[in-house]
Amino acid sequence: MDELPKNYDANISEQKWADYWKEKGTYKFDETRKKKIFSIDTPPPYASADHLHVGHAMHYSQFEFIARYKKMKGFNVFFPMGYDDNGLPTERFVEKKHNVNKNTITRANFIKLCLEETKKCGVVYYNLFTRLGFSIDWDLLFQTIDDRSRHVSQASFIALYKKKLLDHTDQPTTWCMTCQTTIAQADFENVDLQSTFNDIVFKSENQDLIISTTRPELIPACVALFTNPDDERYQKLKGKFAAVPLFNYKVPILFDETVDKEKGTGLMMCCTFGDKEDVEKWYKYKLPLKIVFTEDGRLNDSVPEFKGLKIKDARAKIIEALKNCGALIKQQPITHAVNVHERCGTEVEFMKKKQWSIRVLDKKDELIEAGNKVNWYPEHMKIRYEHWVRNLQWDWGISRQRYYGVPFPLWYCDKCGSVKFPEIKDLPIDPREQNPKTPCPCGNNTFTPEMDVMDTWMTSSMTPYINAHWTMQDEKKDFVPMSLRPQAHDIIRTWAFYTIVKAHFLENKSPWENIMISGHGQDPHGKKMSKSKGNFVVADEVIQKYSADALRYWAAGAKLGEDMPYQEKDVLTGKKTITKIWNASKFTMMNLKDYNASAINELDMHQLETMDRWLISKLMRLVKSSTDSFEKYEYSTAKRETDVFFWQNFCDSYLEFIKHRTYNSTDEESKLAAQKTLYYALLTQLKLFAPIMPFITEEIYQMYFKEFEREDSIHTTTWPEFTSELVDEKSERTGDLVVQIISEVRKYKSTKQLSLKAELNSVTIACKKDEQELLAGVAQDIKAIGLIKDLSFETSEELCVVIE
RNA sequence: GGACCUAUGGUCUAGUGGUAUGACGUCCGCUUGACUCGCGGGAGAUCCCCGGUUCGAAUCCGGGUGGGUCCACCA
Numbered sequence: 109m110d111e112l113p114k115n116y117d118a119n120i121s122e123q124k125w126a127d128y129w130k131e132k133g134t135y136k137f138d139e140t141r142k143k144k145i146f147s148i149d150t151p152p153p154y155a156s157a158d159h160l161h162v163g164h165a166m167h168y169s170q171f172e173f174i175a176r177y178k179k180m181k182g183f184n185v186f187f188p189m190g191y192d193d194n195g196l197p198t199e200r201f202v203e204k205k206h207n208v209n210k211n212t213i214t215r216a217n218f219i220k221l222c223l224e225e226t227k228k229c230g231v232v233y234y235n236l237f238t239r240l241g242f243s244i245d246w247d248l249l250f251q252t253i254d255d256r257s258r259h260v261s262q263a264s265f266i267a268l269y270k271k272k273l274l275d276h277t278d279q280p281t282t283w284c285m286t287c288q289t290t291i292a293q294a295d296f297e298n299v300d301l302q303s304t305f306n307d308i309v310f311k312s313e314n315q316d317l318i319i320s321t322t323r324p325e326l327i328p329a330c331v332a333l334f335t336n337p338d339d340e341r342y343q344k345l346k347g348k349f350a351a352v353p354l355f356n357y358k359v360p361i362l363f364d365e366t367v368d369k370e371k372g373t374g375l376m377m378c379c380t381f382g383d384k385e386d387v388e389k390w391y392k393y394k395l396p397l398k399i400v401f402t403e404d405g406r407l408n409d410s411v412p413e414f415k416g417l418k419i420k421d422a423r424a425k426i427i428e429a430l431k432n433c434g435a436l437i438k439q440q441p442i443t444h445a446v447n448v449h450e451r452c453g454t455e456v457e458f459m460k461k462k463q464w465s466i467r468v469l470d471k472k473d474e475l476i477e478a479g480n481k482v483n484w485y486p487e488h489m490k491i492r493y494e495h496w497v498r499n500l501q502w503d504w505g506i507s508r509q510r511y512y513g514v515p516f517p518l519w520y521c522d523k524c525g526s527v528k529f530p531e532i533k534d535l536p537i538d539p540r541e542q543n544p545k546t547p548c549p550c551g552n553n554t555f556t557p558e559m560d561v562m563d564t565w566m567t568s569s570m571t572p573y574i575n576a577h578w579t580m581q582d583e584k585k586d587f588v589p590m591s592l593r594p595q596a597h598d599i600i601r602t603w604a605f606y607t608i609v610k611a612h613f614l615e616n617k618s619p620w621e622n623i624m625i626s627g628h629g630q631d632p633h634g635k636k637m638s639k640s641k642g643n644f645v646v647a648d649e650v651i652q653k654y655s656a657d658a659l660r661y662w663a664a665g666a667k668l669g670e671d672m673p674y675q676e677k678d679v680l681t682g683k684k685t686i687t688k689i690w691n692a693s694k695f696t697m698m699n700l701k702d703y704n705a706s707a708i709n710e711l712d713m714h715q716l717e718t719m720d721r722w723l724i725s726k727l728m729r730l731v732k733s734s735t736d737s738f739e740k741y742e743y744s745t746a747k748r749e750t751d752v753f754f755w756q757n758f759c760d761s762y763l764e765f766i767k768h769r770t771y772n773s774t775d776e777e778s779k780l781a782a783q784k785t786l787y788y789a790l791l792t793q794l795k796l797f798a799p800i801m802p803f804i805t806e807e808i809y810q811m812y813f814k815e816f817e818r819e820d821s822i823h824t825t826t827w828p829e830f831t832s833e834l835v836d837e838k839s840e841r842t843g844d845l846v847v848q849i850i851s852e853v854r855k856y857k858s859t860k861q862l863s864l865k866a867e868l869n870s871v872t873i874a875c876k877k878d879e880q881e882l883l884a885g886v887a888q889d890i891k892a893i894g895l896i897k898d899l900s901f902e903t904s905e906e907l908c909v910v911i912e
Numbered sequence: 913g914g915a916c917c918u919a920u921g922g923u924c925u926a927g928u929g930g931u932a933u934g935a936c937g938u939c940c941g942c943u944u945g946a947c948u949c950g951c952g953g954g955a956g957a958u959c960c961c962c963g964g965u966u967c968g969a970a971u972c973c974g975g976g977u978g979g980g981u982c983c984a985c986c987a
Contacts, residue, residue, distance in 0.1 A: 298983080298984085305987095321987060334987085375987085382986085385986090386987090445986060488916065489916090492983090496983080597982085598981085598982085600982090601982080665935095667926090671980075680936085687947070688949080688950085690947080691946040694947080748933090760951080764944085854951095855952080857942085858941060859941085863943090864944045895944090
């Protein structure tokens with residue numbers, strides 16, 4: 109081995125090894141699949157980010173650790189990347205960035221813009237992920253808008269139809285006025301909004317009926333008043349009608365036990381539609397329909413005096429008009445929770461729309477059961493899934509009145525109205541651009557295409573099947589269930605839920621064997637990172653300053669499932685650790701200069717000295733616990749334990765303890781034993797660190813160990829095996845005593861403000877008899893390490909070191 | 913309103929039925945032939961509060977309080 113470079117330059121080395129891995133195809137999935145597969149259902153990030161923050165890096169790093177661990181464990185790791193670039197998230201991103209919307213740009217131009225932006229985002233992700241050293245096989249890349257994904261999601265729609273799990277109904281459904289599309293329950297977000305309770309008078313014969321509402325603009329959509337059948341105040345109203353103020357028409361007064369007597373005046377108006385209650389009452393009592401909004405959230409022709417006003421403006425104007433005619437008698441400010449569309453923050457409204465939906469409400473029990481078949485890590489995250497399923501209120505509406513998404517693969521026959529599907533082999537298709545190849549069974553040959561596109565989750569929920577090339581010619585049979593789904597906890601109700609729904613309905617399978625749920629990287633104060641708040645830490649800048657390994661080191665500190673605030677000092681600790689690994693390795697290699705590693709095959713404890721066995725035995729315990737931790741996806745425990753072992757046992761103790769054996773060696777055998785231990789211990793520790801810090805470990809492996817180990821990369825070597833022959837409790841006990849004694853000696857020198865190199869004339873160790881026996885064999889070590897001239901022993905119940 | 917998670921030295925953090933881990937900071941010392949991004953040492957924690965189980969609890973159970981997250985509440 110040549111002279112060692114003095115310093116480690118992470119920026120140069122990390123680029124070098126990233127290039128090396130790419131060139132060698134280190135992380136290629138083996139298509140011949142001779143080894144057992146470990147497959148990862150990688151979260152496809154939305155193609156809607158210009159810069160990525162340390163939270164992104166943290167989330168993806170955490171299962172990258174697992175991918176690397178599994179590879180070293182001998183698995184054929186299937187680690188793809190996907191980009192989620194279809195659907196509303198992308199559309200919103202493009203609309204904002206280019207200041208366009210559905211009404212101001214043609215469909216073709218809009219799709220073109222989406223594709224361009226998507227491409228740019230792909231580059232951003234690729235750059236960060238390769239810079240972080242991710243062991244992704246980029247040949248497995250998919251995009252949710254590509255042919256394969258469109259094929260698979262369209263095929264899933266047809267399959268669900270054939271299994272009679274779909275409904276195609278014209279009914280009131282949740283609607284976003286900004287995005288102008290139907291949306292699903294999972295697309296909601298809850299926010300607290302300031303609003304006003306308005307007490308409004310409805311006249312009924314000679315009585316004033318007061319209702320309280322936050323939505324006076326819905327008064328022209330009022331179709332009935334309701335009160336509780338037990339409410340004594342309103343018994344006389346049975347069979348009566350009330351006059352709607354301002355709009356001068358009459359609505360029936362009805363009784364329903366769901367009305368809360370205590371709330372407001374105990375009277376409520378039912379409009380089409382203000383909330384889910386309205387929808388239910390509308391169905392139950394077969395009430396008329398009075399739609400007052402247009403699809404983009406303005407009052408429509410049915411209210412000529414307010415026509416064209418946006419909802420909020422209409423509210424103000426109507427309140428004013430109510431005031432003027434004396435119908436508004438009281439106003440009171442309130443804060444209340446409102447569902448908004450998570451993509452744009454617009455309050456959820458209702459619109460009657462013909463749409464496709466997947467029936468889930470009548471299958472809650474079996475869906476909860478399906479979730480139980482997956483192993484959840486951490487286990488308590490399963491509860492969130494269960495709660496979500498149990499609390500579902502709507503079937504999964506999958507129609508979106510948008511441009512950029514996967515089209516429904518179907519046409520409607522112009523004559524008989526029945527649906528017509530393409531052949532699976534012809535997918536993907538766009539029914540708006542092509543006609544069916546065969547006529548309708550009714551004989552007719554003219555069709556109308558479905559114009560809507562599918563919910564983006566229709567595609568995302570198919571990621572295991574996209575990876576499996578489901579129903580395609582080159583389908584990978586038995587690929588589902590995949591081994592692992594890694595994802596964050598905030599999308600349990602969407603991605604995890606929808607994926608479980610699809611696999612269960614399509615093939616009565618679990619989509620994966622295991623699911624690991626990670627937390628979020630937050631700002632230093634535990635708040636969510638966002639650009640607008642200015643607490644956004646750009647991943648690239650951290651990497652530039654501290655290295656990718658250091659950022660990964662920080663990411664490995666988060667316990668599975670728990671959010672973690674970003675602390676720059678922890679990245680710095682990572683950087684220090686890397687430097688320490690570099691220096692300790694440099695020192696080890698120096699000591700191994702005249703050591704012929706290829707001469708030994710296996711470590712033999714009988715050839716080692718007590719302190720060597722102490723280290724190796726403790727190392728074995730570390731191997732065991734680290735392996736156990738990784739098996740449970742507890743990378744943070746594995747990292748911490750390895751870290752502590754490396755600093756304390758290896759560097760602070762062992763490396764100091766053997767200096768006298770490797771430098772002032774008169775005893776060649778002793779020196780060789782230390783060298784064997786050094787080689788084995790350093791390589792093992794590098795392997796244990798390799799999943800967390802792939803670059804520095806590779807650097808050192810390449811510099812020294814490769815020559816003997818003969819593998820192209822440390823990442824293709826095998827994970828250390830726990831070997832019970834290498835555990836030696838007696839040596840561990842002895843070594844621990846030595847550490848204790850040396851600590852006392854160091855303490856003495858430190859207190860006396862002496863150099864650790866200072867010699868001591870006489871040291872007496874007082875300890876138990878059996879401890880004396882143990883220590884007898886390492887007396888020479890103690891003397892050499894502590895620079896002690898005379899060492900003697902005394903018997904005592906408690907360990908005590910007397911120094912003169 | 914419900915559920916889940918969480919509460920540990922100045923700060924962040926690990927863990928356990930027998931008073932506690934590591935990091936950062938702080939103080940003192942050491943240029944020990946890998947490393948000052950270092951080495952050695954010190955100070956600093958009644959492990960949120962109240963009950964219960966136990967020989968023994970900070971660790972288990974119940975209740976409370978604070979924080980986080982998810983869900984419900986939209987008249």
